[in-house]
Amino acid sequence: MIRTRFAPSPTGFLHIGGARTALFCWAHSRKNNGKFILRIEDTDLERSTQASVDSIIDAMNWLNLDYDEGPFYQTKRMERYQEMIKQLLDSGHAYRCYCTKEELNQMREEQKAQGLKAKYDRRCLNKETHDNNKPYVIRFKNPTGGSVVWHDLVKGKIEISNQELDDLIIARSDGSPTYNFCVVVDDLDMKISHVIRGDDHINNTPRQINIFKAFNQEVPLYAHVPMILRDDGQKMSKRTDAVSVMQYKDMGILPEALLNYLARLCWGHGDNEIFTMQEFLEWFNLEHVSSSPARFDIKKLFWVNSNHIKMKDNHELAALVIEILNQKNIQVKESPKLVDVIQLVKSRSDNLNSLAAECSYFYNKFIPTAEEINQYLTNDALVILNKFTNELINLTSWDLQSIKDLIKNFCANENIKMPQLGMPIRLKICGTKNTPSFDEVIHLLGKTEVIARLTPNA
RNA sequence: GCUCCUAUAGUGUAACAGGUUAACACGUCACACUUUCAAUGUGAAGACUAUCGGUUCGAGUCCGUUUAGGAGUACCA
Numbered sequence: 001m002i003r004t005r006f007a008p009s010p011t012g013f014l015h016i017g018g019a020r021t022a023l024f025c026w027a028h029s030r031k032n033n034g035k036f037i038l039r040i041e042d043t044d045l046e047r048s049t050q051a052s053v054d055s056i057i058d059a060m061n062w063l064n065l066d067y068d069e070g071p072f073y074q075t076k077r078m079e080r081y082q083e084m085i086k087q088l089l090d091s092g093h094a095y096r097c098y099c100t101k102e103e104l105n106q107m108r109e110e111q112k113a114q115g116l117k118a119k120y121d122r123r124c125l126n127k128e129t130h131d132n133n134k135p136y137v138i139r140f141k142n143p144t145g146g147s148v149v150w151h152d153l154v155k156g157k158i159e160i161s162n163q164e165l166d167d168l169i170i171a172r173s174d175g176s177p178t179y180n181f182c183v184v185v186d187d188l189d190m191k192i193s194h195v196i197r198g199d200d201h202i203n204n205t206p207r208q209i210n211i212f213k214a215f216n217q218e219v220p221l222y223a224h225v226p227m228i229l230r231d232d233g234q235k236m237s238k239r240t241d242a243v244s245v246m247q248y249k250d251m252g253i254l255p256e257a258l259l260n261y262l263a264r265l266c267w268g269h270g271d272n273e274i275f276t277m278q279e280f281l282e283w284f285n286l287e288h289v290s291s292s293p294a295r296f297d298i299k300k301l302f303w304v305n306s307n308h309i310k311m312k313d314n315h316e317l318a319a320l321v322i323e324i325l326n327q328k329n330i331q332v333k334e335s336p337k338l339v340d341v342i343q344l345v346k347s348r349s350d351n352l353n354s355l356a357a358e359c360s361y362f363y364n365k366f367i368p369t370a371e372e373i374n375q376y377l378t379n380d381a382l383v384i385l386n387k388f389t390n391e392l393i394n395l396t397s398w399d400l401q402s403i404k405d406l407i408k409n410f411c412a413n414e415n416i417k418m419p420q421l422g423m424p425i426r427l428k429i430c431g432t433k434n435t436p437s438f439d440e441v442i443h444l445l446g447k448t449e450v451i452a453r454l455t456p457n458a
Numbered sequence: 459g460c461u462c463c464u465a466u467a468g469u470g471u472a473a474c475a476g477g478u479u480a481a482c483a484c485g486u487c488a489c490a491c492u493u494u495c496a497a498u499g500u501g502a503a504g505a506c507u508a509u510c511g512g513u514u515c516g517a518g519u520c521c522g523u524u525u526a527g528g529a530g531u532a533c534c535a
Contacts, residue, residue, distance in 0.1 A: 434495035
């Protein structure tokens, strides 16, 4: 049984690197009929907040990354950790350490001064007498010889000598367990088969494997996926970059488009660029995940998004667009139908916000800028517009072909070029220069509304 | 410093067990279409596969070197 887990620590929102990891965890379990588990790693009480938990779950929901078990909280499993710490203590795989922070710092400095690697020197390992009045931490007794080897599903074989590892603290002086220990106990209890996480955890892996072995348990398989960097190759920063998944929602990105783009970063299936989640599940394979970090290219994200907008059902798009229009206090009317408007304009937008903007002038008359008025709504243009309006009023059948014919004949009779009529019309009825074919706009908007908008005092 | 990870056009991936002129997409530029902006279509420029060396009849693909990025080296996660 394949069991994967996504284990964020709730110290902020879900960022896109996390979302990509979650996506791969989710995909790997879904593809193999396994289970996907959400675990909240909140042992850092100082920095963890409920608001972060909520926002992470909101983001997962928005992305449609559904989990089968959880969310589990580490803070609710403290008794279990204590039990397991005692086990290690009893089996001789852990010991008390009474060193103070000052003492440790001094030790490290001395080691560095001698050009050595800073490493706990085990001065408390064989302490016979225990003074219960003195505070102590509990350290894991790491093997000293040999090395830890695992075959990473993404990176290949990784080998780290035990010489490089020191006896990490598994319980703080207040008794609380630390990250590397909790992870092992959780992965054990939750029967995780595949640990898929960011490659910033590679260095933690050998320590965790050693703890698994101390418990005499089978270690899971590991897959360390590379980081996502900024377009200039620097690390993403919360301060300057859009790293929160929900910021992309606000930018009008579709969740399936974000996932598609994120999947394409660090993974590929031949030349396929645009795919549905179903196709992704068919094709996804951890072994095809690339091992080098990728840079985030927002232009391509928008391109991917525009493709998904074109693919998406008009009714579903309408529901999303209505929300945005409502926020702008624009009421969608019965006519023209929003789905028809969307059909006309959807190829013009690479995000939901601009799609909504393209729809908005069908329901609300906007006022052009002074500059536009000066350029296009000249006296001559207004005279032409007047004549054209009269012809529209007299037009008996309001079908697209009739409107097209009318425009064509009108321009011929007036001896003007299309833009001379088109641009003023766009500004007059839409309030903007950038619209689809104005014959289609006129047709869709309907006679009453078009005449009203073209009439001077309307 | 030490350990580990990484390195194919500006960007992202391809080239699935080493085999002809390294492909596709985004981006850029040009042209076409159009009534404007887009969308769409066609085409162009752009990499000697980070370095040096080795194995091989043959290497982007295997091995080593150097360099450059990144991660860790916490009573953070």
